[in-house]
Amino acid sequence: MKFKPIMTAALVAGTALSALPAAAGPDAIKVGLLMDMTGNYSDVAGRGSVTAAEMAVEDFGGTVLGKPIEVVHADMQNKVDIATSIAREWFDVDAVDAIVDSNMSSAGLAVSEIAVEKDRLMIMNISGSPRFTNESCNPNTIHYVYDTYALATSTGKAVVRGGGDKWFFVTVDYTFGHDFQAQAEDAVASEGGETVGSVLVPLNASDYSSALIQAQSSDANVIAFATAGADTSNAIKQAAEFGIGQGDDRQLAGLLVYINEVDALGLETAQGMLLTSAFYWDLDEETRAFSERYMEKMGKMPNMSQAGVYSSTMHYLKAVEAAGTENYAEVMAKMKEMPINDFFVKDGYIREDGRMMRDMYLFRVKSPEESTGAWDYYEKVATIEAEDAFTPVSESRCYLLKEES
Amino acid sequence: MEIFGFPPQLILGQVLIGLINGSFYALLSLGLAIIFGLLRVINFAHGALYMMGAFAAWMTQAWLGLNFWAALVIAPLAVGLFGLVVERAFLRSIYHLDHLYGLLLTFGIALLIEGMYRYWFGAAGKPFTTPDVFRGIWDLGFVIVPKYRGFVVLASLVTCLAVWLLIERTRLGSYLRAATENPDLVSCFGINVSLLTASAYVLGAALAGLSGVLAAPIYQVTPLMGTNLIIVVFAVVVTGGMGSLSGAIITGYGMGVIEGLTKVFYPAASSVVIFVVMALMLLLRPAGLFGKEA
Known part of the structure; x- marks a missing residue:
């Protein structure tokens, strides 16, 4: 069986990165999600998590520090190498300010290292490895929802x-x-x-x-x-x-x-x-209000990680506003300083190791x-x-x- | 009394559970063996067809409001019909090519089907509960068997026997076998060979669909439920001898039992024991347990 080189090239190109190019210029605040959009974890994360981030941006008003806020996402296909190369591209080329979730702890840990290297911020909502706030903890990463x-x-x-x-x-x-x-x-x-x-x-x-x-x-x-x-x-x-x-x-x-x-x-x-x-949609008036809005968009109720994406994105944007800059270190300082009170968490706070305590x-x-x-x-x-x-x-x-x- | 340091109850219990798992292996590998034996196609879409059967069962309940017995009839028919479309649209144009093309084509079809189901129904799958009549368990003293699993063994045995008789002992079966030996000669006798090969694929697909319905109350109905199973089932078919129907059935049950016993003696090996047996078989008898040496 012969494969023509051009065919092979086309196949490789077809299966390679499908990161969406960021439309707005560098003068936007961008948050990115590295999600499994079609595979095993697409129900618990995927489109639902992206929707939650978009809702947070919308509820925040769409702009911060006079700049438009943009949500970008990519299908990381549960592959560490794809997740890391998209993360690099986002940080280097597309000027993404923060990655607010990634599927798979192994991919998340690798992306967290890249965030350190590039002076950006990383928030983990879906994955549960305790390593994020133990052996592999760093000043750039927040572990928001739960760990095992x-x-x-x-x-x-x-x-x-x-x-x-x-x-x-x-x-x-x-x-x-x-x-x-x-x-x-x-x-x-x-x-x-x-x-x-x-x-x-x-x-x-x-x-x-x-x-x-x-x-x-x-x-x-x-x-x-x-x-x-x-x-x-x-x-x-x-x-x-x-x-x-x-x-x-x-x-x-x-x-x-x-x-x-x-x-x-x-x-x-x-x-x-x-x-x-960490969350159930039917806990009180506030959780129901958010979840029913989410339900209208997604046709199902949000799980703890999807609700966490909303809450953490919102907290990030508030911190950017309070810090008056998108510089990660100043934003992170604000995020750790400000208590979190919303439908998702009451009197939550981010510990020095990046662990959100709730x-x-x-x-x-x-x-x-x-x-x-x-x-x-x-x-x-x-x-x-x-x-x-x-x-x-x-x-x-x-x-x-x-x-x- | 102990056997190799294990209580006989435990061993008997595992043999029984092995037979239950073997029921699925037997049904699936029988379908594969029919398709390979009569069409010379290595049907990698078999796991996807099995998954379609389970989803079809869910659809007959959730969408049509019918009971399990209806699903047991409708789902295999629906999957068989899908098999007919696949055979007419794709497979028949590659019969004259190398086996590898059939393998690649059906593998691609499997990926397509599984991708579509994941898109439609989500990765976590759909609920399906045990039919009311089979709720509950039998306590046999040495082991507890859910009633439904007893039914699965019975249904699988009856189906395997019926299919074997159909192909090995009836006139229709003899046409089928003859058509694969020498299609040109058989068509000279005025027999529609193209129809025969199509019906062989439909039969194989329907068997996969039936296994899917039987599996729906036991395993979570998800788009990927067939992907792990298909590899095991191929190992069963290879061990039994590619294309040998009785080989597929007997090896199916046998492998289930071997797997069950491994869970007693050395649990860590239970997920690979089937492949070890296959490798040994290929070394000692390359044509498989019941295969004819070429």
Whole structure:
């Protein structure tokens, strides 16, 4: 089979970068989002996150310091090299001032390094690696919504406090899963609970029956899934099939579950599950007001990261206005100085390591009978205070916090 | 009593679960084997057809308001119809070319289908619950089996047997087999060979669609649900012998059991054991377990 060189070139060009060129000149304030627009994470981030950023710009008034504000986005296709080359192009050629989200922790960590190099700002909303504010922390990066440490710790503590004290872990067999389980185990132990068993499952395993049978034969009263994405969906669906967590005395706990996944599973399957989230659309008047506007544009409710994109973009723009410049260091100083109060977070603040400190919530998924309509999925069962949820300063591995003490 | 230090209940339980997973492998690899055996096309779109079957089941429930039994009939027909379009529009113009073209073409079709479904339905997929009659579990003492999984094993066994009989033991099947051996000669007898090859692809596609419906209550219905499975199923077909129907069926169930047992003895290897078996088979018997040496 022969491929003509020109064909190959055309193919390569076709699959290469598709970053949108920024239309306005350098005299605009630009925020960029590196999103998976069509792949696995396009539901939890993607177009919804871009829409949230656009809403923030619109609500802010469209201009700051007399310059128009522009939102740019690109499909990073879940590839680190694509994300980094677009980030470089944005910073070097298009004069993007801040990147306000990127899919995948690995890509985000790389982009965060580039932000340091180019004296720009980076805000992470969708990805959850604790590294952003520990080993890889830097003065240019903010981790806004959650991290896996906070999810594991909050879920662990709150569920034990609620009586679930014997844990069995179904853990995906790579670093993410191992860390997730270790953090949750620590949290469970700190509240007096114990881990009675665990089983490792390979990444992308579609069948969990073997793991579920082991969980079922243990004397655990909480079965926790240290998994993500499609793995979590399959595991929870099959747990329901095996009658675990529905009608018996066991509770299911998902350590990382987005509302989009609950929507895709359906309440019939997901009912009763416990999960931690930084946000739910139906918490109060303000969350509903924002979410319903978002719903009109997207046809679905925002998840915690999409709401976080709105809140963090808004906070960034306010800081630019307060600083009177787009210089990253001065804007960052303002962002860390100003408290955050909006529909997404009450009395939030950004710690020196870049961690946005906020309360987390433990939710229980409603049964179909309890739900009164579309997207009425969660019932709030506990609030975990920011200091209780996130890595304490004493355990931080970030040099920015060490300097202080 | 213990077997290699493991309680026999655990081993029996895993064998049973292995048979259940094997049911999907068998149904899917049977479809692949039919398509390869009769059309000489390596159908990489099989995983996408399986996914279409699961979504078609969801559509019959969510859009048409019909029950699971209706989905079990409608979805395979719909996927079969789609298969007919693919065969007529694309595949038949490449039968005379090298196998590689069929592989590339169907791989491209799979990417297109999966991309479109992701665009239409989102990456997280759609909810589908177990039909009411099969809610609940059987506690067999040594293992707990959800009732629905019992049904899957039965449905898969019956279907595999029926398809095998159709192709190996009926007149229509003999035409099909003859048409692949020597299409020119068969058409001399006044048999419409083009129709036969089309129906073979439709049958293979419908089997993939049926597996999709059966899978919908167990696995999350997502646009990418077929991508991981298809590789395993190819390993099953290669191990069983490309194009051998009985080989595909028996190897399908066998691989499910081997995979289940690996989860007892050495769980970390459970995701690769099928490929290890395939590699060994290719070394020792390149034509596969039931394949004829060329």
